[in-house]
Amino acid sequence: MIHEDVVCPFCGCLCDDIAVTTEDNMITDVKNGCAISKSKFMNHHLNLLESALVDNMKVSLDEAVGRAVEILTNADNPLIYGLSSTECEAQRHAIHLAELLGATIDQTASVCHGPTILGTQDAGCVKCTLGEVKNRADLIIYWGCNPAEAHIRHFRRYSVFPEGLFRKSKKEREVVVVDVRNTASARIATTFLQIAPGTDFETISLMRAYLKGKGDALPDEFKNLVERMKRCEFGIMFFGLGLTMSRGKHLNVDAALRLVRDLNEYTKFSITPMRGHYNVAGAGSTMAWITGYPFAVNFSMGYPVSNPGEFSAVDVLARKECDAALIIASDPVANFPAESWKHLADIPTIVMDPKVSLTSRIAKVSIPVATAGIEAEGTAYRMDGIPLRLKKVVDTTRLSDAAVLSRMIEKVRA
C-alpha cells in the first residue's frame, strides 16, 4: 500500500509530499523525502524501547504510568521538558499536566531558537510563509545556517530552485550565504560572505547603521549587500543557530529583525528562522495560546509565569531546582550541558519516547510510545507557522504521547 502526501516528522521543513509504501505493517519504501527523512521512516522500528520500565525492570504500561504519576505528584517542583518532536495534541496535554502539577514546563526552543523569540518580543518580526519566498523572492540570504545539511530540501522546495508565480528559476534569484565557514550551502550561493566568529551582532548593526546613512566602518562587501537588499523587489533572510546560539544570542537576532524591519522603508523584506525539530514551532504555538508564553513557563503560583533563565530547563536543572522530571520526545542527556543533565540522573526522571535514548538510560521510568507522524496522527507546525496534519502509516499497539499524557491527567485528577 502506498500512502501519498505524508508529512515528514523530522525537520522544520515539514515536507508534505512523501510517498510511503507499507507491506504487512512495515515501511518498505519512501519516495520524495531527503536522506534523513527516508532514514527516519525506514528505521523507525529500530532501537525501540521494547517495554515500559521502572528501575530498568519490565512493567506494564499501567504500572509505569502509575509510578510516573506518583513521582510527579509527590514532587515539590517537577519539570516537564521536550515537546518539539511530538504532535500538538500531546503538547496541549503536557501543558495541562504541568498546570495540574504546578510544574515548570519548557520546550526545546529554549536551547535553540529561544533567543529568536526573545528578539521578537523586543522588536517584532516581519515574516512570511515559505510559498511567498518561492513565488516572489529575488534576493535570498541564509545567515548562520546550513540548509544543505540540516534542512535538505529547503533550497529545492521553498527558496532557490522552485518555479514560483513571479520567479521562474534560480536564474531570477540572487542567493547570499553569510557564515563563519565555507559550508555546503555556500556552494549554492551566488555570493558567499565569510565573517569572523562572534561578529554577527556588529556586522548586522553596522549594516543597519549604513542603511540609515551612518555605517562607514562597514566593510565594502557588506555595503554592497545592503545596497542590493534595498534594491531587490522581495528579499528574505533565513537564519539559524549561527545567530541564536553564538555570542550575543537574542541581541544578534534583535539586530537582524530590526534591519529587516527597516528595509521595508525601501522594499519588501522578510525574515524567517530555520526552525529545527519538525514541531518546535507547534510547541511554541500551543504554549502561547494556553499560557501566553511560548517557553520557560512555571505554574507554581496557580497561573502561568514565564521567565527564560529562571524557568528554562537547562537553568532549572543546573541550579538543581527540580526534584522530578518528565521528558517527552527529547533527549536532553545527549545535548544539555553536563551540569544540567547530571541532575536528571540524580532525580527521578520519567521518559516518554519511542526509542532508547541516552536520557532513557538514566531514567527511573521509561514509557514507550507511538512515533508521531508514523504511528500516530496529530498536528504539527512548519517553521513558518503553517499547520499540517501528521499521518499514521503503520499500526502499533503502543499509545500515542497524547493518549499516555491524557491517562496521566486522569490519574492526577482522580
Added chain:
Amino acid sequence: MIIKNGTVYDPANNINGEKVDIFIEKGKIVDESELRDKKEIEASGLVVLPGGVEIHTHIAGSKVNIARIMRPEDHRKDVVRKTPYQRSGTGYTVPTTFTIGYRYAEMGYTTVWEAAAPPLGARHSHEELLDIPIVDKGIFTLMGSNYFVLKYTEEGEFEKLKNFVAWLLHATKGYAVKIVNPGGVESWKWGKNVSSLDDTVQNFNVTPREILKNLARAADELHLPHSIHVHCNNLGSPGNYAITRETIEMLSPYRRHITHIQFNSYAGEDWGTFTSGGSDIAATLNKSKNVTCDVGQVIFGDATTMTADGPWQHTLFKLSGNKWANSDVEMETGAGIVPYRFKKKNVVNAIQWSIGLEVLLLTEDPYKVFLTTDHPNAGPFYHYPQVMELLMSRKKREEMLETVHPLVKERSVLPSIEREYSLSDLAVVTRAGTARALGMTAKGHLGVGADADISIYRFDEEQIQKSFQKAAYTIKDGVIVVKDGTVVADHMGKTYVLDVKADLSEEERQIFSKYYTVQVSNYPVEEAYLPQKEVVTCR
C-alpha cells in the same frame, strides 16, 4: 429548567421588559408542556436576555498567537488562576484561549466569531477554538486578496469564482467570506497598497470594486447565512469615510456587513485636520438597505492591533514606533500586529472614541449597527459594559466628554446627541441584531426552538457598567455555566460550519501544486478538528 419571574427582553419576539417564564429542556427553549426537568432559577428582579452573540473578534489563529508570543509584557499584569472548573491563563489585551471563553461567558456572551482566518492557517484557528471553552464559535475565511479570486475576477469568470468560494469555505470549515482591504493585501506583498476602489492591484488587472462586487454576489448566490464581511480600503486614514460610503453604496443591492466601521469613518484631510465622519456614515446606513455594520468602539487604554491589512499595520508601526510583526501568507493574505495605546488626551484617539458612539447612536435601526471593539484592536472585548453604559446614559457620556481632549466637542457631534439606548436596543446591538446578520436562527432570541443560551443580570440603572460586567447567570445549552459572575461548569460549545460542497477543477489543482508549498490533499481542515460541530444549511 424554568427561569421564573424574570424581566425578559427578547426584541426578536417583541418582548420588551415583560415578566415571562422561560422553559428549557435538552439545551433548547421549549413550550411549558414539554418541560420535564423542573429545576427553577428564581429571577424576580433580574433582567433576562438571550446570550450575547459576538459578530467580530480576534481570538484564535496565527496572528492572535503571534501577538501573544510578542507581548509577554501584556500578560504579566493580568493573570488568571486555575479553579476546579477553570484552566489558568493570562490576559490582558490578547488573552489565552481558555481565558477568552471564560471572560465572554462571565459577561453573558455565548456565541463568538473569529473574524479573520487565513485559509492556509485555518487548521490553526480551529485548533485554538478547541481550547476555547463554553461558547459556540466559528471562523470567517479571508478571501479579499486570494490568488484565485483575483484571477477569476480578472478573467471575468464569475461561476468559477463562485465555485472556488464554496470550495474554500468547505476546505477551511469557514462560515463567511471575509474581505480585508480588498486588493491592498496582495499589493502589500510588493510593499504597495491601493487607495481607491478603482486602483489596480499589483500584477493583476483588477480593482477593489470588482473584487468586492464579485464576492458579494457569490455570497448571495451561494445563500450563505452571513453576507460578505468587509474591512474597507484605507482603514485608519483621515478622509476615509468617503470610500466607506462609496463601498456601501456601490455594493447595493447585495448584502454586506462593514466591520469596525469606526476605523473607516474619518473626515479631515490629514492628522492635523482629523475630524469625525460618523454622522455622515450613520446617514448612509440609515438610507441603505441590506447593510449592517459593527463599530469597533475605542476603549481608552492598551490595545493590540492585529489585522490582515498589512500595509496599514506598517503605517501604524511608523506612527507609533511600537514593535511590529508582519506575516504574509502565500497565495492568500497577510497580517500585521502592532501594540497600541488609546489615550484620552490624544486628540485623534479621543475623536476615534466619539465616532463609534456617534455611529451607534445616530443609526436609527439597531438591527443595522452592532457593538464590538474589534477585539483587541480598539480594546479588549470584556470592556463592552463600559460602552453599554455610555449608550444607555447621556449623563455618563457627558461626564466622559469632560475627561477627553477638548477638541472632541468641536470635531464630533457626540455632545449634542440626546438618544439613550433602551435595554431592548441594547439587546438588539449585542444579540438579536448580530444573530440575525449572521443568519443564526437559533441564537439571539428566546422563542421556542431557540438554543438555551441565556444571560441573566442584576440590572441597576445607576450602575449599568457593573450590571453587565458579570452576569448573575449565564446559561449555555441549558447548563448553568456562570453564577454570580464566576464560571461554575466545565462546558464545551460547538463549532459552526456550512454544508457547502464543491471541488477544485484539474486546472486549479495544477496551479495549486505549482504555487502553494503544501499538497492540495493536505490543505482542507480535517473532521478531527471539529469534534462538536453544527452544520448550517445554505438556502
